[in-house]
Amino acid sequence: QVQLVQSGDEVKKPGASLKVSCKASGYNFINYGITWVRQAPGQGLEWMGWVSGYNGSRNYAQNFQGRVTMTTDTSTSTAYMELRSLKSDDTAIYYCARDVCGGDCYLVYWGQGTLVTVSS
Amino acid sequence: SYELTQPPSVSVSPGQTARITCSGDALPKKYAYWYQQKSGQAPVLVIYDDSKRPSGIPERFSGSTSGTMATLTIRGAQVEDEADYYCYSTDSSNTHRVFGGGTKLTVL
Numbered sequence: 001q002v003q004l005v006q007s008g009d010e011v012k013k014p015g016a017s018l019k020v021s022c023k024a025s026g027y028n029f030i031n032y033g034i035t036w037v038r039q040a041p042g043q044g045l046e047w048m049g050w051v052s053g054y055n056g057s058r059n060y061a062q063n064f065q066g067r068v069t070m071t072t073d074t075s076t077s078t079a080y081m082e083l084r085s086l087k088s089d090d091t092a093i094y095y096c097a098r099d100v101c102g103g104d105c106y107l108v109y110w111g112q113g114t115l116v117t118v119s120s
Numbered sequence: 121s122y123e124l125t126q127p128p129s130v131s132v133s134p135g136q137t138a139r140i141t142c143s144g145d146a147l148p149k150k151y152a153y154w155y156q157q158k159s160g161q162a163p164v165l166v167i168y169d170d171s172k173r174p175s176g177i178p179e180r181f182s183g184s185t186s187g188t189m190a191t192l193t194i195r196g197a198q199v200e201d202e203a204d205y206y207c208y209s210t211d212s213s214n215t216h217r218v219f220g221g222g223t224k225l226t227v228l
Contacts, residue, residue, distance in 0.1 A: 035217070044222035045155070045163065045206050059215050062121045095162060103151040103169040104210050105217075110162040 002026040004096050004111035011117045012086050020114045022079040022096030029077035030054045033099040035107055036070060036081045038092040046092075050099070051079060086118045122146065122211035124220035131226040138194040140223045142207030145188055152190035153208040154183055156201075157222075163206065167192060197227045 007021040022034060036048040049060035051070035058070050069082045079096055094114045097107035124144040132138045142152060151170050155163035165174055167183035170190065180195045190209075194201055207220040 037219075044204075045157070045219040047208075047217045047219055050217070061216060100168075104153075104214075106151075106153040106165065106168055106208060107155075107163075108165050108174075113162060 002098060002109040004098060004109055006094075006096060006111040006114045009115040009117075011119065014087055014118060014120055016086050016118075017082060017084045018086055018090075018116055019080055019082045020094050020096075020116070022081070022111050024053075024077045024079070024098065027098075029072075030074055033105070034070075034072070034079040035097045035099060037095045037097060037107075039095070040089065040092040043092075048081070048094075053079070088118050090116065091118045092116060122216060122218050124207050124209060124218055126205075126207060126220040126223045128221070129224045129226065131228070132197050134199055134227055135196050138197045138201070138225055138227070140192045140194075140205050140207075140225065142190045142192075142209075142220045143188050144190075144207075144209055144218075144220075146212040147185060147188050147190055147209060149212060150210045150214075152183065152185055154181075154190075154192045155206045155208060155219075156203045157206065158203045166205075194225075197225070199227050201225060202227045 003025045005023045030053050033052050035050045051058040071080045096111040098109040099105045100108045154167035156166045157163040166181050170185045171183040182193045204222045206222045
């Protein structure tokens, strides 16, 4: 069965960088993209971007352009999301999710979420 | 940037029909997807490709679209359907995806 297992919760100081991992299993990693979504406390879901499992191509949401990098390691079936210059409002749960493409592409399989707290 | 607009809240009594709307300029050409999120849990897909229901999702959940609006309908809403619901779709250039702001459904 498809599983996405994310790295553990983190506490970061403002200005620091964050790197969350998402290890995939139960499917051929290169056949699907990975999307990153975050959710600030009490807020809605926010699409951060997408990275191809096949060739590493990516699209980022405008809000994160220049501050986020999404990568993959096909040898370990792992996707990574790095966010730099952290601010307090980056405090959120960060999810990875795997694409399924039918009419368009959408998200069916989700990681368990990684809670990131940014505080001095 | 592209936006999907949902009402912040919808409230119904048990057994009534709940309708949650999602409006976006690209919806006539792009599919809408709906997610249910209960407190402390990851989102769960309840409708895909505008109106299809994944296996395991109760038949009372249905989806439809008309022009720039997508609608999630829950017929005979149950207390266990209380959750936040999010629509999800793609912009017209197919490069950026977006969630609606979310709708809190109260069933009481």
